[in-house]
Amino acid sequence: MHVISVNTGRATASPHTDAEGGVTGIGKRPVPGPVRVFAPGPRGVGASGVEGDAVCDLRHHGGDHQAVYAYAREDLDWWEGQLGRELPGGVFGENLTTSGIDVNGALLGERWRIGSEVVLEVASARIPCRTFQGALDERAWVKRYTEAVRPGAYLRVVQEGAVSPGDRVEVLSRPDHDVTVGLWFRAFTTERELLARTLAAGAAMEPQAHAKVHAYMEKYGK
DSSP: OEEEEEEEEOOEEOTTOOSTTSEEOOOEEEEOSOEEEOOOOSTTTOOOSBTTOOOOOTTTSOSGGGSEEEEEHHHHHHHHHHHTSOOOTTTTSOSEEEESSOSTTOBTTOEEEETTTEEEEEEEEOOOOHHHHHHHTOTTHHHHHHHHTOOOEEEEEEEOEEEOTTOBEEEEEOOSSOOBHHHHHHHHHTOGGGHHHHGGGGGGSOHHHHHHHHHHHHHHTO
C-alpha cells in the first residue's frame, strides 16, 4: 500500500463553480515531494491541508474534516474502462492517488500513517458536484459517479508532516463499527434509510454530518 502521487491545484477560472471569483482548484497535478500536510482549520475558514493546493469554495470544501482527499488508482483504472479515456493522478481532484488500499472500504475513524510522519484519519466520502462534472466534461457525470459508489475518502490530519510519492501507507487502527466510506456515501446520497447507521461512527463523523442525520431522523421519525 503506497502513495503513487501527491497532487495539488491552483485556482483557475471556471463557469461551473459558485465560488467567489468564479474559480476552482479541482484541476490537480502531481508534484514532487516532500509536500507538507497540516490541519487547515475549521470549515469555512480553513482550505486545503496540503501545502500549495487551492480550495476555493470554502462553504462546501476544505477545513479540518476535508483536509486531504484520497482516491485509489484502482478506481481510476476502473473509470478509464468505463469512460474510454486516460485518467492521470489528480484528475478527480484528489490530493493522494493511492495503490493497494481499499479507500472506499475504509472505516470512518480509521487511521493511516503515510510515510514516516503523517497520520491521517478517515472522515467522510466525497460528494460529487457540478464543478466536478464541468471539470471532467462527462455527460450526466454526477449521476454516474454516484451510482458507481467509488467516491474516495476525505481525511483529517492527526499528525502533521510531509508526504512524497512512493510513501508507504500503513493502517494503524480500525474502529469497531461498520460505517465505511462507501456506506456513508450511499447514506448521504441515494439511500437515506442508512443515515441512522452512520451515527455508529461517533466523533469520527464531522458535526455537520451529525446534524443532517438528526434532522432527517426528527423529520421522518426514523
